[in-house]
Amino acid sequence: MQRQRAYPRRRRSGLSRRTFLGSSLGVLAAPTVPLIGQPRQSPQFAAPPFSLGVASGDPSPDGVVLWTRLAPVPLEGGGMPDEAVEVSWTVARDERMQDVVQEGTTVATPMHGHAVHVEVQGLEPARWYWYRFRSGREASRIGRTRTLPSPGLAINQLKMAFASCQHYEQGYFTAYRHMLEDDLDVVFHLGDYIYEYEGRDGRARKHTGDEIELLRDYRNRYALYRLDPDLQAAHAQFPFIVTWDDHEVDNNYAGDISEEEGFPRELLLRRRAEAYRAYYEHMPLRSTSTPSGAQMPLYRKFEYGNLASFFVLDTRQYRSDQPCGDRTGPACPGVLDPEATLLGDQQEQWLLEGLDQSASQWNVLPQQIMMARVDRSPGEDERISMDQWSGYEVARRRLMEFLATRRPANPVVLTGDIHTNWVTDLKVDYRLENAPIVGTEFVGTSISSGGDGSDVQDATAAMLAENPSVRFFNGQRGYVRCAITPTSWTSDYRVLEYVTHQGSPISTRASFTVETGRPGAQRT
Numbered sequence: 001m002q003r004q005r006a007y008p009r010r011r012r013s014g015l016s017r018r019t020f021l022g023s024s025l026g027v028l029a030a031p032t033v034p035l036i037g038q039p040r041q042s043p044q045f046a047a048p049p050f051s052l053g054v055a056s057g058d059p060s061p062d063g064v065v066l067w068t069r070l071a072p073v074p075l076e077g078g079g080m081p082d083e084a085v086e087v088s089w090t091v092a093r094d095e096r097m098q099d100v101v102q103e104g105t106t107v108a109t110p111m112h113g114h115a116v117h118v119e120v121q122g123l124e125p126a127r128w129y130w131y132r133f134r135s136g137r138e139a140s141r142i143g144r145t146r147t148l149p150s151p152g153l154a155i156n157q158l159k160m161a162f163a164s165c166q167h168y169e170q171g172y173f174t175a176y177r178h179m180l181e182d183d184l185d186v187v188f189h190l191g192d193y194i195y196e197y198e199g200r201d202g203r204a205r206k207h208t209g210d211e212i213e214l215l216r217d218y219r220n221r222y223a224l225y226r227l228d229p230d231l232q233a234a235h236a237q238f239p240f241i242v243t244w245d246d247h248e249v250d251n252n253y254a255g256d257i258s259e260e261e262g263f264p265r266e267l268l269l270r271r272r273a274e275a276y277r278a279y280y281e282h283m284p285l286r287s288t289s290t291p292s293g294a295q296m297p298l299y300r301k302f303e304y305g306n307l308a309s310f311f312v313l314d315t316r317q318y319r320s321d322q323p324c325g326d327r328t329g330p331a332c333p334g335v336l337d338p339e340a341t342l343l344g345d346q347q348e349q350w351l352l353e354g355l356d357q358s359a360s361q362w363n364v365l366p367q368q369i370m371m372a373r374v375d376r377s378p379g380e381d382e383r384i385s386m387d388q389w390s391g392y393e394v395a396r397r398r399l400m401e402f403l404a405t406r407r408p409a410n411p412v413v414l415t416g417d418i419h420t421n422w423v424t425d426l427k428v429d430y431r432l433e434n435a436p437i438v439g440t441e442f443v444g445t446s447i448s449s450g451g452d453g454s455d456v457q458d459a460t461a462a463m464l465a466e467n468p469s470v471r472f473f474n475g476q477r478g479y480v481r482c483a484i485t486p487t488s489w490t491s492d493y494r495v496l497e498y499v500t501h502q503g504s505p506i507s508t509r510a511s512f513t514v515e516t517g518r519p520g521a522q523r524t
């Protein structure tokens with residue numbers, strides 16, 4: 001049983017009360033007023049409050065986070081009164097919710113946008129559970145989730161998918177609909193879960209409102225995305241482990257620095273605080289990730305028995321500014337700045353120590369930005385992306401040298417951000433012809449960002465010829481499905497024909513396998 005006690009006292013602000021009572025869509029005030037400070041136990045809702053569905057995530061061997069948010073009017077601030085409301089939850093061993101193993105109550109508060117995060121404990125390892133929330137006479141849909149295997153246990157197989165970059169306006173989330181057919185233990189989301197931009201006409205769908213900068217606008221934006229039936233179904237079916245990239249706050253921000261030259265740091269931090277809070281409110285994260293102002297601890301580790309350790313990284317919050325402007329171009333001196341960082345000292349230390357101590361057969365880095373150094377220009381000159389690891393060469397090289405010398409078992413990097421599919425060899429020095437491969441990077445395309453896409457782009461052939469370490473490229477939309485065993489890792493690149501209208505079929509464009517102890521992915 002869990003009870004969240006730290007809810008605020010109900011504010012009796014005449015304005016918000018009147019505003020709320022003036023809305024015919026909100027929660028109807030119950031005839032009796034609860035005691036101040038007590039959550040309303042039997043609220044009545046004028047519209048279904050579980051409009052945003054349910055989600056689960058951050059599994060442990062004995063538990064998982066269950067998430068929902070009460071939002072009868074999801075696109076206009078949620079439509080809840082300015083008071084705390086009781087929400088009960090149930091966990092069962094069967095999909096009909098008859099074999100109940102745990103239940104409890106928690107409180108949805110205005111301060112948290114009436115989002116709830118329940119950290120269930122005491123479950124059995126490596127098994128499926130089903131869960132549901134209730135408030136008043138309303139019930140949520142039933143979600144399904146799964147705990148991690150026991151620590152250190154030998155595991156035969158882990159099945160997962162990873163996804164990123166779901167610009168609502170640029171396409172439908174059809175990829176998630178197909179993902180429902182997959183037999184997966186967990187889904188990783190690598191960032192750009194929302195986009196901050198204002199609504200624009202002439203696209204597949206339209207954002208409501210202007211560019212988002214305030215908590216209430218970020219909340220409404222998450223609600224818009226979570227109303228998508230395919231995304232909502234994926235959350236109900238699989239536990240998610242999430243991390244963010246830039247668009248959860250603002251394009252290409254770096255730490256406290258805006259992409260806009262001369263933009264005041266205090267203002268970026270203020271916006272970041274609002275954005276981080278809304279992110280936390282809408283993701284199935286543990287209380288250890290609770291934001292405090294503009295700080296939010298998000299990097300963390302998950303272990304699937306002795307099979308795989310996942311070091312989930314945050315390459316946005318602690319990074320130094322992109323060198324040479326944010327562009328793609330020739331390296332300027334800033335690329336070799338020894339102080340430049342993507343992870344920040346603390347996270348980098350945590351990662352290297354974790355890798356060093358890991359006894360797992362696979363050491364996986366789910367993160368945001370491309371780690372391989374790719375030359376975007378044919379011929380002698382080199383053009384690299386300054387927003388990716390290539391723009392932070394000293395930090396990139398430090399990590400690659402660590403992999404080369406300390407040799408954690410079978411490093412695999414999972415990446416989002418660039419709306420295209422890639423398989424690359426990770427190397428310390430890309431200029432040396434026979435430089436050893438220290439790991440494999442699987443870059444997954446976007447769910448919808450960039451629109452329909454195409455198998456090859458104009459520059460693909462030249463880029464592949466220029467970069468022998470790139471083993472595969474594809475520019476369609478979709479996600480990557482992975483099957484991990486003690487001897488092999490296979491990634492299936494699942495691609496859609498289109499996303500600008502609904503109903504695209506899906507197919508596997510290519511599969512690549514890495515065998516343990518043998519660096520470099522092979523096409524299978």
Ligand SMILES: [Fe+2]
Pocket residue numbers: 165166192247417418419449
């Ligand atoms: Fe993106």
